[in-house]
Amino acid sequence: MMPGSLRIDPARLVARIERLGGIGALEGGGVCRLALTPSEKLGRDHLVAEMTALGLDVTVDAIGNIFGTRKARREGPAVLLGSHIDTVATGGLYDGALGVLAGLEVIATLNDAGVETELPIAVAAFTNEEGSRFAPDMLGSLVFVGGLHLQEALDIVSIDGKRLGDELTAIGYAGTGHGPKEIAAYFELHIEQGPILEDEKIGIGTVMGVQGISWTEITLNGRSSHAGTTPIRLRRDAGLAAARIAAGVGAFVREMGGDQVGTVGVLTLSPNLVNVVAQKAVMTVDLRNPDETLLKQAEARLAALIETVTDEENVTFETRSLARFEPVDFAPVLIDQVDETARALCLSTRRLFSGAGHDAQMIARIAPAAMIFVPSVNGISHNITEFTAAADLANGANVLLQVTLKQALP
Numbered sequence: 001m002m003p004g005s006l007r008i009d010p011a012r013l014v015a016r017i018e019r020l021g022g023i024g025a026l027e028g029g030g031v032c033r034l035a036l037t038p039s040e041k042l043g044r045d046h047l048v049a050e051m052t053a054l055g056l057d058v059t060v061d062a063i064g065n066i067f068g069t070r071k072a073r074r075e076g077p078a079v080l081l082g083s084h085i086d087t088v089a090t091g092g093l094y095d096g097a098l099g100v101l102a103g104l105e106v107i108a109t110l111n112d113a114g115v116e117t118e119l120p121i122a123v124a125a126f127t128n129e130e131g132s133r134f135a136p137d138m139l140g141s142l143v144f145v146g147g148l149h150l151q152e153a154l155d156i157v158s159i160d161g162k163r164l165g166d167e168l169t170a171i172g173y174a175g176t177g178h179g180p181k182e183i184a185a186y187f188e189l190h191i192e193q194g195p196i197l198e199d200e201k202i203g204i205g206t207v208m209g210v211q212g213i214s215w216t217e218i219t220l221n222g223r224s225s226h227a228g229t230t231p232i233r234l235r236r237d238a239g240l241a242a243a244r245i246a247a248g249v250g251a252f253v254r255e256m257g258g259d260q261v262g263t264v265g266v267l268t269l270s271p272n273l274v275n276v277v278a279q280k281a282v283m284t285v286d287l288r289n290p291d292e293t294l295l296k297q298a299e300a301r302l303a304a305l306i307e308t309v310t311d312e313e314n315v316t317f318e319t320r321s322l323a324r325f326e327p328v329d330f331a332p333v334l335i336d337q338v339d340e341t342a343r344a345l346c347l348s349t350r351r352l353f354s355g356a357g358h359d360a361q362m363i364a365r366i367a368p369a370a371m372i373f374v375p376s377v378n379g380i381s382h383n384i385t386e387f388t389a390a391a392d393l394a395n396g397a398n399v400l401l402q403v404t405l406k407q408a409l410p
């Protein structure tokens, strides 16, 4: 069979997604595999077993990234396919898992057809892509490309007060191996997580790049006092200040318009009681924009908002950057290759920017990288109802297979 006519097995791909989705499954659907928790360890064990069964040489690096490599005719730079298997606490079956499991499906298809490639193909699952438990997001791929020192990463403390390095050791994934030393090309298949492809009835999204991400944690310190007896003029209400900042973020984001988005995803008050003015508030603000200049403007507006509100509410504040990544452009040659490959498979394509962060944006620092998007039903993700139709999953995996072959079997 000519490699160009090879196709993945759609039912086998869906079965792979359902098997992994059964690990950390939530009642009522969806999954919880927060990074380096016991359920994520089980997901990792499962992945390693599947990689081994496919004959891949499995290595784990010091930050817990897992790599499975398929032998080739010659040693040389690898064609790397990857994503992540950690999830947010109320995640779906596809975010991340698709990119890794479609990589395995590509390997299985080549194994079945007895295709030997010129360059090795490797599949990667990067540690802590989501960033929900340990900030920043895309941490494993960031360390892999040298963007964050290993020791600094190991010392990061989780939202539940655990040191990353200790958690990694506890689940047995502080490895001594390493990923490919040289990468010819990196491809990441992912669900869109937004509404564009579905709205426009497009099969494949050719991803141009990823928008910039800015995460800030704000701690507001006021004074707890009696809710009934403290006159308004004497209050130092951290809860009210936090609410005003949250509303202010919503207002300036709407005013900026365009692609600017802003989210207050965490808002914790203490002591969090009905009749006590809040002494302390901890909140996060996630700002994103594909345009670095505009993202900087949004950050400046947030800083000014915090100054004004804390001054007026007589509370003090501290801010801490949890993540800051500039917008990233993918490799034009690979973007064109994804587009042409999809159209050769008679699939409709559209070029778009990614709203979510992805490991591909880190790998792009050291190697040509590109992404393939498939439609998300109702544009919903980071939600247990996240869904992509089997036919769309298969189309994406077939594009992944063919672009991989173009690189590995030139």
Ligand code: GLV
Pocket: 129, 130, 131, 137, 138, 355, 356, 357, 358
């Ligand atoms: C993380 O990957 C995000 O996009 O929030």
Ligand code: MN
Pocket: 084, 095, 096, 129, 190, 357, 358
């Ligand atoms: Mn993802």
Ligand code: MN
Pocket: 088, 095, 130, 356, 382
């Ligand atoms: Mn995600």
Ligand code: MN
Pocket: 129, 130, 356, 357, 358
């Ligand atoms: Mn992501």
